[in-house]
Amino acid sequence: MSSAGIEFAELKWRCRRGMLELDILLNTYLEKHRETMSQHQRAVFSEMLEYPDQVLLDLLLSNMRSSKAEINSLITEIQRAQVSTASET
């Protein structure tokens, strides 16, 4: 597998969480953007995955904001990806 392929596989595994809500939000985003994510975007995504599940859920449900602007922008992107999927189905 190419190194980009390996990196993607690793990100995908780390999107496996203890909550269905996170599985859905993270995987929807990753599948949609896998081809277009830059190296830097992948790094931010990876950093975001470090959060514990409950914190990640709070961020994604807008109960909380990260102290990092880049992560907040990513969170908004993930929410957007979900809403557009919800309106597709």
Place this chain on the structure above:
Amino acid sequence: MPDLPRRQFDSLIIGAGGGGLRAALQLSNAEASVAVVSKVFPTRSHTVAAQGGMNAALANVLPDNWHWHMFDTVKGSDYLGDQDAIEYMCRAAPQAVYELEHFGVPFSRMDNGTIYQRPFGGQSQNFGGDQAARTCAAADRTGHAILHSLYQQNIRAKTHFFDEYFAVDLLKDQQGYVLGALAFDIHNGEPVVIEAKTTLLATGGAGQIFRTTTNALINTGDGMSMALRAGVPLQDMEFFQFHPTGIAGRGMLITEGARGEGGYLINADGERMMERYAPKAKDLASRDVVSRAIATEVREGRGCGPNKDHVMLKLDHLGEDVIQKRLPGIRQTCITFLGIDPAETPIPIFPTAHYTMGGIPTNRHGQVVVPVKDTPEEPVPGLYAAGECACVSVHGANRLGGNSLLDIVVFGRAAANHIIEYLADNRYHRRLDAGSLESALQRVQRWDSKPTGDGESIAVLRDELKAVMENHCSVFRNEDVLTEGVAKVEQLVERFKYARIDDSSAVFNTARVEALELENLFGVALATIHSAHARKESRGAHSRIDYTERDDMNWMRHSLYSLETGMDYKPVRTKPISVESFPPKARVY
């Protein structure tokens, strides 16, 4: 014997949810060497999702005692729960809560400083009297708090963790002792033989066999299928709890707490429908009663929406403040996933697959037990199970909300205590059987070969399995639907033999993990649909349109499904430890 890296421990625990971690802590504190294997990082286990809370008769808000809790649990189980195990659990509950508090779980408090307790469905005072308030919670993140506290305690106690390792199969010797497991590192695909004098399965539930479920993707019933392949039958698998209040079409849970705080269900006519089905408990009736009521409304044409395929949960009358204060999370979940605000608009609701009541049969010491000749419950030496993958059975045909977090910590601890005794009597490692290791290894290696031919993909087969289970084995069941379902699942199992994956690399091969998980889903699905087909009555979560009554004469017994011999049965343990039995009665709320 294949030459693989080996590690030796006194005790191996497969699964790092609340059940596995509670057991590990007890063992590490008793100076045993303990390995915990988890396919995801421990604090990402599914226990983290439990929002509602954990039951214990502390009597902090309303009068209560363990005997009432026991009565409710026996009744809730529709008299299929084993009364010795239920007594044990309900008596141990207050202690279990205090222990967790000691480990650092920040339970919510009342003004006088004692632990706050909320009312949940199926809880009563005085053996079926007024509503009780028995559920202790750490705000709406009880599972998260329990998991993190137990993980920290285990780090302190020097439990050894194999994080992101996938356990493939149990290993045995020729005498049938279970001696550990074959696992591999998901990062690089390297296999490792983990040898142990005892092995505890704590791999959680299997909601992923259904299309609409509250369960995370990791809940694929791996431990249950490992047990099946090791010759252990699965018990009471037809009893799958559908949570009445899933978000329609998505599966996510709207906690029972929403109804505990005053939310209620309405049908297309705007009628408060539960008044007809459970005049006394109404929306707080037991989960199976509420699930069936929703399905009945939809079947009889009173469903909401253009397809009349759901009902509505009304919360707007509670007011924005209460919703924000008592039910944080639910509002945002609705906004994020549906684009609606429950403070203004009711939530579309349909039952969603939530909890696996059945599982690996154990006694109340966590020992896995199987029928041998005339003995229905002979322990398998060295093998234990606890948590949602096990069937003790305290939930019988239907689990009460808040009883699962209790189950996992009480029986995680009980299993560990028995393991400590076992280790004292079994001080040396036994020799593994080469054949047992070979066959475990072959299951992994099957997916290593380059893709050949044009077999079907894992994703296609998995989606089909989940749809078949949903259409043929969910809230409503009858002979025709189930017979057809059994045939369809068996055809899928055949097709799976020729399945392919396109990735044969070693590093982060998630395709291989998904293939192994699908094989596990098939084991659980077979057990579930065969057991449902065989049980010709309605009891708890198993509701048959063609056999609408509970039939204690013929069916007050546990089902056992094995891959080799199909269905078998064993009696329910109706005798508690120290009190009188609760004889079966009609279950009205």
